[in-house]
Amino acid sequence: MKSIVPILSVLLTIIAVWYAAAVWMNAPWVYDQAARAEQTVPRPWQVAQATMNQDRPVLPTPHQVISELLRSTFGLPVSSKKSLVYHAWVTISGTLLGFVMGTTLGVLLAVGIVYSRSMEMSVLPWAIASQMVPIIALAPMLAVVMHAVGATPLMTKAVISAYLSFFPVVVGMVKGLRSPEVMQLDLLQTYAAPGGAVFWKLRLPSSMPYFFASVKVGIAASLVGAIVAELNQQAGLGARLLQGSYYGQTTQIWAALFLSAILAAVLVMLAGRIERRVLARMGMAR
Structure with missing residues (x-):
């Protein structure tokens, strides 16, 4: 159990930093879309929410990567050129x-x-x-x-x-x-x-x-x-x-x-x- 704690700590730190970096790098797209639609400047929590599942993110979030990995590995026929x-x-x-x-x-x-x-x-x-x-x-x-x-x-x-x-x-x-x-x-x-x-x-x-x-x-x-x-x-x-x-x-x-x-x-x-x-x-x- 003691050997797992350091590994989990490092893993959680990496995930947290990754999510923070994804919000920071994907936020300009959210502000740009709001400006194009002539909307009010979105609040920080709205920006964070909008950066979680973008179609073409600069930096995809961990759950997006895992989802794509599972879909491409187990969700497609092995013979598929997209698998x-x-x-x-x-x-x-x-x-x-x-x-x-x-x-x-x-x-x-x-x-x-x-x-x-x-x-x-x-x-x-x-x-x-x-x-x-x-x-x-x-x-x-x-x-x-x-x-x-x-x-x-x-x-x-x-x-x-x-x-x-x-x-x-x-x-x-x-x-x-x-x-x-x-x-x-x-x-x-x-x-x-x-x-x-x-x-x-x-x-x-x-x-x-x-x-x-x-x-x-x-x-x-x-x-x-x-x-x-x-x-x-x-x-x-x-x-x-x-x-x-x-x-x-x-x-x-x-x-x-x-x-x-x-x-x-x-x-x-x-x-x-x-x-x-x-x-x-x-x-x-x-």
């Missing part, structure tokens, strides 16, 4: 494919960097430099290139997701593979253990906590990459966000944002659950 379930599935498919691609690439690069000094000097700086380019600027260029080579929208989205997700895995795995102590490595050398045994029996198990920590970051980054890629596509949560901005449907935008945040939280929690099970099987439960 957030449909768009979420399109986004998740690209996210997971890109995450698998990025994670695989990240692990392979990390192994090469740990075992090859020349690869560390040549590849790691480029991997770091690649993250300096804003994805919002890079995504359209990648989309054009992928389209030119005949790639499907799913593969285009997966490549952009992989681009964002591979770097945390590279950094985490390099740290993890180098985490064994010198005494442990010397002990295996004393027993004349081959390089493969050192990797599978010592380096890889030691890297698992670092790997899963980077996976949690990578899966969230992969979702961001998929959403950004969908700004140039016809379906997905990114496309839904862009459509809402075109037609001034701010409630639609916020509902898609909320669902994106929920999906990110679910993916990270799923990664955490897998981490606990894997580490427990390896005797490293935390």
Whole structure:
């Protein structure tokens, strides 16, 4: 019970601030409508009431966002192009494919960097430099290139997701593979253990906590990459966000944002659950 009180306190504070901001940002429309109708200036409580359920609010209220989220998620057929379930599935498919691609690439690069000094000097700086380019600027260029080579929208989205997700895995795995102590490595050398045994029996198990920590970051980054890629596509949560901005449907935008945040939280929690099970099987439960 004590752990719930702080969470509820923060949640109620956010909701209160949100409602206050909605009243403040939507109030100019109320005053403008009153002036156009040559009515008296509305009183504060009338302004607050009028800003609660506007059709095209600057900032929708929490209950408007929740209502739109429920309607778009449960109130429409899954196959409908207006259903957030449909768009979420399109986004998740690209996210997971890109995450698998990025994670695989990240692990392979990390192994090469740990075992090859020349690869560390040549590849790691480029991997770091690649993250300096804003994805919002890079995504359209990648989309054009992928389209030119005949790639499907799913593969285009997966490549952009992989681009964002591979770097945390590279950094985490390099740290993890180098985490064994010198005494442990010397002990295996004393027993004349081959390089493969050192990797599978010592380096890889030691890297698992670092790997899963980077996976949690990578899966969230992969979702961001998929959403950004969908700004140039016809379906997905990114496309839904862009459509809402075109037609001034701010409630639609916020509902898609909320669902994106929920999906990110679910993916990270799923990664955490897998981490606990894997580490427990390896005797490293935390």
